[in-house]
Amino acid sequence: MKYKIKSRIWIEADDNILLGEGRVALLKAIEETGSLSKAAKTLKMSYKKAWSLIDALNSRAQKPVVTTSIGGKGGGGAELTDYGRKLVNAFETINKNCWEFLDQEMKKQLYHDF
Amino acid sequence: MKYKIKSRIWIEADDNILLGEGRVALLKAIEETGSLSKAAKTLKMSYKKAWSLIDALNSRAQKPVVTTSIGGKGGGGAELTDYGRKLVNAFETINKNCWEFLDQEMKKQLYHDF
């Protein structure tokens, strides 16, 4: 059997994307670097795109996910809120469980044919 | 809770997409109409795109999924093979199960917060 099953999950709020794999990766990079611009750089993403993603995320989430500061020591920065960390953890847990579930489902089907 | 979880699954063969929701919808339309061009029309898709999808599908699948004929009564046509029908059924079963699984997973997380 050479077939592989893949998946992509995301969370929506009011029919708009709130959180998907890309935003989760960005959130994790923000947590590691403490800055939106550095996070964007490590993900080889434009600052603008990173900012847009976080802006949409914050405006649609029920509580702030990322807090930012301008100026001051180091020029400013960005960091996750506790709520943001919870969201990331929940997303990654569900995503991992989904992969395992789908692998099982695929094996079930393999008993039959293909 | 206003958050909703969504998903998209697909099957790959040799790191190329074999079957996803779009192609499954196309296959079902082919089965209903007996023709690639009519199927494309009902899905508001260009014939070219439909043909490309089916061409990729047939060339990557282990067995033919769609058979076509040119000329003759009605000008020709397209129909699913038994193998194609099995693929469609397997995909839709897995997809439906995945949705249910994710809804459950989401509820588990809701016990905690959000």
Added chain:
DNA sequence: TATCGTTATATCTTATCAAATATAGCGACA
């Protein structure tokens, strides 16, 4: 053998999205 609706394919144009560029403003700190 002319007609018809289909498959099959190439080419060109358009639209959409991503990327690049530019610029303003901020506040700690030296």
Added chain:
DNA sequence: TGTCGCTATATTTGATAAGATATAACGATA
């Protein structure tokens, strides 16, 4: 008070995907 790296935002350019258009070939049927 000048510098620095960062956030925040608009605008322009470029690349890639999608769409439109055109055309050939095919075989049953009348």
